[in-house]
């Protein structure tokens with residue numbers, strides 16, 4: 185079946201179209217430039233941008249896929265978690281489209297969609313697999329027996345998300361927003377061992393993360409340099425910070441695999457686009473005999489294809505469609521795959 189997925193949980197208006205696990209279109213309109221001068225996403229600005237971009241982005245996706253609107257067999261939409269106003273725009277649009285064509289609608293979890301999107305690139309997910317979900321708002325370790333019906337949280341950040349740490353450190357270094365891509369790029373010219381930043385909760389026996397101490401340590405270190413009137417070695421700070429984040433993420437992800445005797449690890453979410461995370465995960469998985477799956481960077485950050493992918497998986501698994509009273513739930517728990 186042909187599934188059209190709509191994503192509006194943050195600042196990306198994404199519309200993806202899939203047939204089974206085949207990606208046909210992935211159209212995105214981003215309002216990121218409108219938020220840049222505020223140093224973070226402004227909810228009202230994001231909602232308005234979604235409203236303006238929705239219809240044109242659907243048109244673009246249909247053209248890219250070479251299908252007619254009436255060919256769509258089912259609609260999927262991010263029902264949460266995310267910004268309430270932004271989610272409401274996508275949910276309202278998806279209801280209108282589904283109702284007008286008389287086709288089923290699936291309200292899906294944005295985080296499960298970040299995991300499921302890998303099926304478009306590497307085929308069906310092994311059952312079970314372990315998923316490291318690292319994004320702007322979440323950092324979680326999940327045991328995933330079945331992405332359509334059974335996602336279990338084993339650990340999560342107790343303070344900042346990994347992506348949030350990248351964004352905050354970028355702000356300290358005056359690198360703009362979002363911080364992840366810039367730090368990734370700058371770190372390539374820096375020494376990851378130049379500064380020994382703290383690795384929170386490294387050996388605490390849990391599957392939880394903590395990144396706020398690291399963020400504060402970076403800010404203190406940079407302030408001390410500035411106070412001393414010395415130049416800040418930005419590339420070294422970026423590389424050393426990134427190394428600390430990536431070290432903890434991969435160490436804990438592999439611990440979950442080992443403790444649960446699972447041989448497949450998937451990494452998803454915006455931070456999964458990070459080149460150092462991808463490289464270190466590949467090395468450590470190889471050494472541990474764990475198979476690694478990471479979607480290509482464009483599918484890691486928010487997009488509509490991931491929503492279509494999870495919608496398609498729900499259709500295939502025989503899940504019930506959502507009621508047309510489907511709410512947008514800004515704090516939808518990670519274990520609720522669909523509403």
Ligand code: ATP
Nearest residue numbers: 319320321322347362364365368454455457458486
């Ligand atoms: P959530 O999925 O938790 O609701 P979100 O949708 O805002 O949050 P994503 O789009 O999945 O988040 O990811 C955005 C985050 O990913 C930002 O914090 C950004 O800095 C980070 N990010 C993007 N590219 C990279 C990269 N190359 N390296 C590190 N971080 C990155």
Ligand code: MG
Nearest residue numbers: 194195196486
């Ligand atoms: Mg974004």
Ligand code: FE
Nearest residue numbers: 319454485486
């Ligand atoms: Fe996301």
